[in-house]
Amino acid sequence: MLTPARSLSLHAESGRELPRVPAFSALYAKGCRPRHGEVIMIAGRSGTQKSGLALFWVAQMNLNTLYFSADMSAFTASSRLASMFTGDSTEEVEAGMAAGGTHRARYLDALEHSRITFSFGSPITWRAVDEELEAYVELWDAYPEVIVFDNLMDFEGAESDYTAQMAVMSSATELARATGATVILLHHASDKSWEAKSDPWTPPSRDQVKGGLSEKPELSLSVALDPMSLEYKIAVIKQRMGPSDPTARSFATLLCEPNKTRFHPYSPYGPPSALAGV
Template identity: 85%
Template structure:
């Protein structure tokens, strides 16, 4: 048993904010504070770059990371990272690796500094998690600081069983507590709801996340991609230690670059009145990017 003071002293380090990523400034501006040792869910409908966001996030922080990928192949994961680091498209990476020589060496060199270890295989089993963690500790003599599971429904038995999904979420919470690692889990939102059909490019609300499982983590992010403008919308639908909006009506906007698996600040063009005369709805407007 621990007194409140001793508990705070022992766990203050694990509650520190994660390193900030410049592209997420709009999200931080909403009061979102991802922290070490938390369970974080990224939820969205199919095809909304959930895996791309998770890859970009962990690569940008570059903390020691163990990434369980059941949703992407080994080549897809590594080629997206190479694309992210070099700015070349995944098609260019594939062609360069096939050509060999200088191109191959450049892509391999671009990945050399990344502190990410992948574990591939579907379904994800707890035995595999234990074995990969043991191998990680054997190699680095420490737990990973970030563990990513892509995704929740790829756990053994959790494809459609709500009870098993709840069990997995409990296991992820226990894993975060035992290791002190930030656990990021990807999950699906409904594609069949009325909101998904009427406003498919809006982040899904908390009640659209399958199984209602977004209520379990300390932080749950809801994401959506507008494919026409590449605006990427991120809503905080659950945050234990900060503001949130379960309806997902309030969201941060980023710019998504899916061809190179990158995200950046979204610059908006807004009208500004001419200094020589007052603004009018029919007048000629100056424009400025902010």
């Protein structure tokens, strides 16, 4: 049992704000304050670069991260990181790795200082999570600062079972409390709603997130990508310690380069690569 003062003292460190990423300045301007030790959900429809956003976010924060991926293969994840760090497209990374020599060495050097550790496998099981955490602590003598699950419906038994999905949310919260790590969960929003068909490039509202699970984390972000303009919109649909908009009509706009897994502050002229040679 803890008094309020004792509880505040013990958890002040875990509640501090996460390192800010310059590309997310418009999101911070909306009052979004992601914090250490929180459970954070990134929800969006299919094909909205949820994995890319999570990967970019943790790479830019440069915190010790354990990333569980059931969506991406090992090569896809590592090539996206190499692309992000070098500015080459994922196709160029793939060709360079196949060519070998100095091309291959360049990409391997770019990944040398990454603080992300991956665990691949589908479905994700809690036994595998426990084993990976034990191995991580054995290697680094500390828990990871960030744990990413990509994604919630890839947990064993959680493909369509609401009870299993709720169990995942509860276990993720317990994990964050026990380790002090920020837990980032990726999740799907409905592709079949009227809004998904009539306005697909706008972030889905909170009631469109499958299973109503966006209400459980301390922070829930809803995302959408316009594939033509490459505008990337992020709405705060739930935030326990700050402003939010469950309708997702108030959103921050960034620019996305999917083929480089990069995000930038919004510019009417498009991503920086669009200005190359101008």
